[in-house]
Structures are given as C-alpha cells and as structure tokens.
Amino acid sequence: MHAFDVLGDPVRRRILELxxxxxxxxxxxxxxxxxxxxxxxxxxxxxxxxxxxxGFATVRPEGARRLYAVNSDPLxxxxxxxxxxxxxxxxxxxxxxxxVARGKRERxxxxxxxxxxxx
Numbered sequence: 386m387h388a389f390d391v392l393g394d395p396v397r398r399r400i401l402e403l404x405x406x407x408x409x410x411x412x413x414x415x416x417x418x419x420x421x422x423x424x425x426x427x428x429x430x431x432x433x434x435x436x437x438x439x440g441f442a443t444v445r446p447e448g449a450r451r452l453y454a455v456n457s458d459p460l461x462x463x464x465x466x467x468x469x470x471x472x473x474x475x476x477x478x479x480x481x482x483x484x485v486a487r488g489k490r491e492r493x494x495x496x497x498x499x500x501x502x503x504x
Contacts, residue, residue: 388463391439396422396432401455404442408454411444 392398396418403414415429424432433453436442440459444451 386435386439388439388441388459388466391435391441391459392463394432394435396424396429397436397441400429400432400436400453401441404453404455408452411451411453414453 392401399418399421400414403409403417411430411433414433415426418424418429418432419426433442433444437444437453440456443454443456445454446452
C-alpha cells in the first residue's frame, strides 16, 4: 500500500495524530477513535494493523497491553515527496510572516508611551 493510501483515511490520520502526542495503548486509541468516529474496537484494531504493517506505527507488548507509537521513517518519505511542491507555498508563507512582523512592529510603535499626539 502506498503511503498516501494509508494516510488518505481520516481515521488512520487521526490515530497518527494521537500517537504523535506519545505512546498509547490500543485501548486508549480505540476509546478516542470510537468516540470521534463511531467505529468499533475491531475496526480500530484493523486501522492500527494497517498503520503497523505499512511502517507508520510500531507496537510493543507490555503485559497484556499493546503500546503503539509513531514510526517517523515513512513520514520522512512523504515529506521528501512533498518537498518538490514546497515552492508553491513557501513564498506565500514567507510573505505572510513578513506581513505579520510588519503589523507587530507598527502596533509596538503605536503603543509606545509618550508617543501620543495629545497635549
């Protein structure tokens, strides 16, 4: 399965978002995903399996629990693929950053004590 096929599913993306916050048990992942998406525990387990089999997640046993974590290697591959497209949005983000900085500077200048025009 191609990385974008894996990431194309909103449930799997949400699971990765959860795992990006730190290692989680399959039960904890299932609880959040069931609440947000209305998916059964076996359905969540299937999504975890797809993530694991395609290298996006790792699992380690801890007693009776299974703890999942993000494996960043496939995400680096996605990032590398996206790199060729960054030129389309990077200049716009740079321009936005410049405008935000300009606005902050102008606000600071207006708010300086003693710079008021009142007598």
